[in-house]
Structures are given as structure tokens and as C-alpha cells.
Amino acid sequence: MGFKDLREFIELMDYLGELRRIDEADWDLEIGAITEVASSSPRCPMLLFDKIKGHKPGFRVVTNLLHTERRLAIALGESPDLRGVQLVRKWKDGMVKLTGGPPPVQVKDGPIRENLITGDDVNILELPSPKWHELDGGKYFAGSVTIMRDPDEGWLNLGIYRLQVQDKSTLSLYIEPGKHGKLILQKYWGKGIHCPVAISLGHSPALFMASTLFVPGNTSEYNVAGLINGGPIEVLPGELTGLLVPATAEVVLEGEVPPPETESFEEGPFGEATGYYASGARAEPVVKIKSIMHRTDPIIHGAPPMRPLPGMAHFPVNFRCAGLWSDLEKCGIPGIVGVWQDGFGMMVISLKQKYAGHAKQAALIAAGSRSAYIIRWIVIVDEDIDPYNIMEVTWAIGTRCDPERDIEVIKEGYSGPIDPLLTPEQRIRNDVTTAKVLINACRPLYRREKFAPVVAVSPELRAKVIEKWGSLWE
Secondary structure, X not given: OOXXXXXXXXXXXXXXXXXXXXXXXXXXXXXXXXXXXXXXOOOOOEXXXXXXXXXXXXXXXXXXXXXXXXXXXXXXXXXXXXXXXXXXXXXXXXXXXXXXXXXXXXXXXXXXXXXXXXHHHOOHHHOOOOEOOOOOOOOEOOOOEEEEEOOOOOOEEEEOOEEEEEEOOEEEEEOOOOOHHHHHHHHHHHOOOXXXXXXXXXXXXXXXXXXXXXXXXXXXXXXXXHHHHOOOOEXXXXXXXXXXXXXXXXXXXXXXXOOOOOOEEEEXXXXXXXXXXXXXXXXXXXXXXXXXXXXXXXXXXXXXXXXXXXXOOOHHHHHHHHHHHHHHHHOOOOOEEEEEEEOOOEEEEEEOOOOOOHHHHHHHHHHHOHHHOOOOEEEEEEOOOOOOOHHHHHHHHHHHOOHHHHEEEEEEEEOOOOOOOOOHHHHHOOOOXXXXXXXXXXXXXXXXXXXXXXXXXXXXXXXXXXXXXXXXXX
């Protein structure tokens, strides 16, 4: 069984020396800046902020929750020593069971009911919501999970969407087109009614991870979280909406989203996952908050997007890799050895070539995978190249790829609104497409055996040397 709540995970990380406590930081840029600087350090510690400027002591924010592979592996219930492709493989192997996870279990009571605020007393400004980046348009709950129910089919959707604080009872909500949350909103609005929502601001790692995945429609992320957690998630009905919310959540906001023509607020700009401010600011729907449930001394999860940093192995990299690997196998592509994403622009696939066209076939399927959206470069390498090792990958590109023969450009590949390459003209016509580059950095199959030998110690000699001399570098 995994972690029952956010606190249990934080306590374990504290015991393992992964946590740093910080008092009296300012919500205005300072928490965000400390988080980014810590992320760029070799250890990339988890941070727990308390006594935040302008807020009651005990109203806390935790950041860098899963920003190392060690913490991610522990959250997944795996060995803390798993890294790179092996960690992705474990996640990928679990993804085949996504639709078979245990449904949530409804309980009579839970810690989330320790405090209830309704009516005129509702004031989300009392909850710490940092301004994370200097160019952000305001304060954001970054790391929250929004819960909605499909009005036609009844299944619960959990997603991570942008929530900007506007006033004491209003959030602006941005969801990218095509996401399940957006489709559910449109269903309610099409019926002329407001969409009920519940928003969890602090939850178990399993719930957060499940909410980031590309889960098939009609499948609740609660079931996926139960699969990750090794057992069903305990839930109870929200006081206002009746939506099932995590019984051990730290804070749950409840309210409704009226149609945008009824009420909208400007949302953005916000520092995005690509490491840029690309989508700008625009009028977006709002969430009218009508009740707040929270535990005593709540902990709000903050997961602001950042550009790639040296000390940070951010979990979305892993789940996108696992999703792409799973898609390749579903399409019958054999011989996949590993998948890894570098930054927010290059996906590398290592495979053992089995037939002519094998590498290109894998590249074409990868280019169309939802897990590779906004990915510009798809690189295929041989099985002797570790996709997790960028030096090996660039070596393969530089020595095994003939630019004239082995590089192809696919026009109008699907991207997304946060893509910094989209032109103003594209945004006006809602054209979120850019080219994708396919790079075959494998040795040519027809002369693979005659290709220049690699300068490297053989596996047999390596084993003998380690056995005899390994103590020298232990």
C-alpha cells in the first residue's frame, strides 16, 4: 500500500533527509524563486514553507515534491535507486493496467472535514497562493487537482489545470483544448447550466501523478491513483457539490463554472511547462468558490512549471516517456529497449532493429502519439545507446545519422497552445501545428554488421575488471 496522504509522504522524505523547512518567505516571488534555485541544485530538495508572509502560521506550501527520480521512485513504490530508462520501464509496465485500477472507496468521514467555511466567510485569499514567476499575471494554485463529473456518462475526471486567484471567491480557469475537463465543461454549458467542480489543493502523490496522465475517456483518475497507490483511494462527498473528494486531502474548494459568456476573467500570463510564456493572457472562464474544507494546519502543494534545470528530473518527463513507450507497443512495434525525453523538445527511442524500415516506423508512430505533443524532435537510436544519456545520443546523431538520408521533416504536426513557436497569426485561427523532425541515428541495417566497430571495453572484459579491481572506485 502506498501513501495515505501528502503528510505521510512528506514525513518519510523528512526522515530520509530529502526535506528542507523554510519560514517567513514571501508569497510574492520569493517562494517561487527559492523553489527554482533549489531545483537547480544537485540535491534538488523538497521544500516546506511555513509562516508565509501575510498568512497564518501553519498554512503551509510544499514544493519540489517529485522533482527527483529518487522521490518519484519512492512515490511509485519502487526502489529509490531506479533511474532513467529502468524507472520509465516500471511505469510503462504499470500503464497497461490503467483502466483496471480499483475504484475509490467512499468513507463516512475524513480529515478534510476538520474545518468547513461557507457563505460570506469564504475567502481563498487566506490560503497561500504564490506568484511563482516574475512575469506571471498574478497568484496561482499550481499543483491542484480539479474534479468534475461527466453530465452524460457519470464518470469522474481529475485533471491539473491552471487556476489564477482573482478575488476572495473567484478563480480564473485555463484548460487546453481537447482535454477531458474542457469537454466536460462544454457539455454543461451546452445544456445551459453551470458545471460543479471541486478542487483539491493538497493530496497524495498517487492522486497528483494520476491526474497528469493521458487516461482514456470514461476512466476516472481515481482508479488510476488506486493502481499507483496499491489500493483504492478513500473519498467522501463534498459538502456543496456532492462530488467525491479525497478524504485525506489538505484543502478542497467547491464551486461552479458558469458559461464564459456569463462571466470571464483575464487569465495569464503564466510561466509554462515549455519554459516560456507562450499563450499570453486572455479571457477565460471562472470558478465561483462557495465553500472551503480544510485540515487543520493545511499543506498546499505547489508545482510551478520551470524550464529544464540541472538538478531536476521532473516527473512529467517520465510519464510522457512511459506513455509513448506504451503506445509503440500497442501499435506492435517490436524491439523497444528504452524511451527518454530531454527537456521539452526531444524524445529519444532506443530499439533493436529487426527489419528494414523498423526505425522509421517507430519514429512515425511516435510523432503521432499524444505523449509526444509539443515534442519537435523524434530521435531513434540503436539498442547500444542509452536514451537517458544525452552524450551517447548526440554521439549517435553525429556518427550514425546521414543528414541527407536519415532526417525527415513532417509538416503540421500537432502541438499545443503553450508552444512558443506558434505565430500570432496561427493563434488567431487556432492553428496549433508545427513541424516535427524525425532523425534516424541508427547504424544502417543493410550494413550493420560491417559498420565501423565501436571503441569500448567488451562486456566480458568489463566484468573481469570490475571483479578484480572494482574496490578501487567504490
